[in-house]
Amino acid sequence: MSNIAHLAAQSAREIQQAQAVVTHNLANSGTTGFKADLYQAQSSYLNAVADGTATSGSNGSALDYSAGAIAQTGRDLDVAITGDGWFQVVANDGTLALSRRGDLRVDTDGILKDATGKTIMGNAGPVSLPPYSSLSIGTDGTISIVPMGELPTNIVALDRLMLVNPPVEQLVKSADGMVRVDDMNRLEPDANVRVAVGALETSNVSPVGAMVEMITLARSFEQHIQTIKSAEELDASSASIMKLE
Incomplete structure (x- = not known):
């Protein structure tokens, strides 16, 4: 040739x-x-x-x-990161990973997950919720509930979503399609990362x-x-x- x-x-x-x-x-x-x-x-x-x-x-x-558009859904468990930052989740292989997916739900065991079944991490570890009558997420990622049988005014802050913001140059897309850094365990929560509640980030x-x-x-x-x-x-x-x- x-x-x-x-x-x-x-x-x-x-x-x-x-x-x-x-x-x-x-x-x-x-x-x-x-x-x-x-x-x-x-x-x-x-x-x-x-x-x-x-x-x-x-x-x-x-x-x-680059960030996708923020679409309002009105659903209490839909959250979208505004600006830079990532949720920390447990991938299908059990390792930690980063995600921008905020379509959250609580499974039958009280574990907070996204729509693909990945467990959402909080600052204290995987988010596990006791029985509650209402649940809310603040713009700083704080997860609060009204325990089952308690008055609506008895709001208890349980944990905060593990929101991190590593430098872009450290991010790597793994073979499973998830984004990670070399040492996921060393990531610290970033108090500057904020979320919009009742909204989702669309694909970019x-x-x-x-x-x-x-x-x-x-x-x-x-x-x-x-x-x-x-x-x-x-x-x-x-x-x-x-x-x-």
């Missing part, structure tokens, strides 16, 4: 990877608190190899940490923008495939001429 065809094929593979990222983002455009994956492509000098071909380019992925994916990007990538992919075909035809013509000589 000629250098031109080789480079076009490599670029086509990178475009396919980018398409997969955009497809994933588009599928999660309606997911609460979802952060879009970004596809990064970096150029590099051509590197000739033994068989006469050349390689160029490298790629990777990152995360768009723009469906229209993602669709436009998909179309652009598809056209670029087709152009690279055409380049490969043209290079192969050129190689075939050159080979024919060499035989005539």
Whole structure:
């Protein structure tokens, strides 16, 4: 394969990877608190190899940490972080992780979880609620209840949502799709993180923008495939001429 065809094929593979990222983002455009994956492509000098071909380019992925819009729901257990910050949760594998998803609910055992079943952490550990007649969450994340059988004025503050705000450069998206830092156990609660109650943060994916990007990538992919075909035809013509000589 000629250098031109080789480079076009490599670029086509990178475009396919980018398409997969955009497809994933588009599928999660309606997911609460979802952060879009970004596809990064970096150029590099051509590197000739033994068989006469050349390689160029490298790629990777990152995360768009920009905030989504705040949508009012009016539900007492819906909370959205305003500005920077994260909830600390227990992921499906039992390890600590970070989340912006605030569609909370209490399971039959009194454990506070999000809509995907991940346990919500408080400053004192996993949030476990005793029987109550009403529950409220303050803008600072304080969880208060009126114990079952008590007067409405007998409000008891149980815990505070574990709200943290590590530097963005320390954040890493793990293979399970959860965001973490290297040492989750060392994170300290940040009193400056605030939440909006009765609201949820929407995905930061723009469906229209993602669709436009998909179309652009598809056209670029087709152009690279055409380049490969043209290079192969050129190689075939050159080979024919060499035989005539």
